Amino acid sequence: MTINAAIPRISYLADGVLTDFTFAYALIEPMDLIVTVNDVLQVEFTDYTIPPGYEDGGDVVFIEPPASGSVVTLTRRTSITQQVDYTTTAFPSQTHEGQLDKIIMILQELLYGRISGDITFDLSAEQLQYVVNIINSGGTDAQIPSWVDATLAGVFIGEITDAAPADGAASAKPDGYMYVEVVI
Template identity: 35%
Template sequence: MTVYTQIVEYALDGDGVTVAFSYPGRVDDLENLHCAVALESGGVVERDYTVTGDDQGATFTFIAAPAAGERVYMWRDTPPEQRVDYAAGDFPSETHERTADRLVLMAQEVRDSGKRTLRLNRSGPVLNPINPVEFSGKLMGIGPDHQLIPSTQTLDKIDNAASVVDRALAEMGISRGADLDFGLITTAANTIEDWGSIE
């Protein structure tokens, strides 16, 4: 068998009616498939479901239909294990083909994970290594010389600043998810300034 599809993660929207969601990617074992539901209000939860299918794809069937505005995320996570032990002089082609397929699935998952990380442009300079102590509890930025720079504020202070911005926006009747133009941001900044410094 060959592996043509490169799907690792697949997502579909809930509608409050549909309970069955299809995962069209290849899979070595149904136990390697996982699913979670992203809520419209934010956050991700796990729901009760069953999985049926074969190595060509699967279907997640929920007990209760994910609501409209919720998004169902399905993904494959193949354990990096070598499960075949060949005996001397024994080389069954089907077994070997399945082992090769499994390696391709794992390689796809590693590639997918790599796309979700901070990466450098191939033609860009090499960044300085991260010092865990220097960056602990801080946000990371990239400076003008393409060097990694830790934020001057701790995450606690940044979280506090975010809540202050939320309060300022709320006073103007604007939710965090709203489209903000420069004028609204300036007004929010002035409101924050009226409250004094953020500590």
């Protein structure tokens, strides 16, 4: 498939009658489409469906029509994953092209997000006695246990007295160790 240059977002003003809203950009799978009504996230199969045939665009069909005057926004957010595992068999050209298409979709979304300011990093953290809860408005919350010893991952809770090493500098920490500071 060829991916045309497109801004992967469209908004409509609902009239209280129509249930079908069209998007003209490719999706890899329905979960890559974020559907909101007045900035409230809608849930597929509860609030709307996306009929098959969405690979080159398609329709969002609401179970009930959005209220008149509501703003319906359809935004593609392709999952940033790489699920293809190449083997020693014949080169899978269609699979390879599909992965290249996915990269182009992600780049379009990143470019559009940079232009529109849509990409946000909205985090908050809550320090409890033995864990830190990280809350992300994007739905990828985490609960990280406090550091118990040098072999387990976790979060150090307390005053930090050492600075992170400069980029490229040697560290005595094990491979994969990361310095992240969250100020509460």
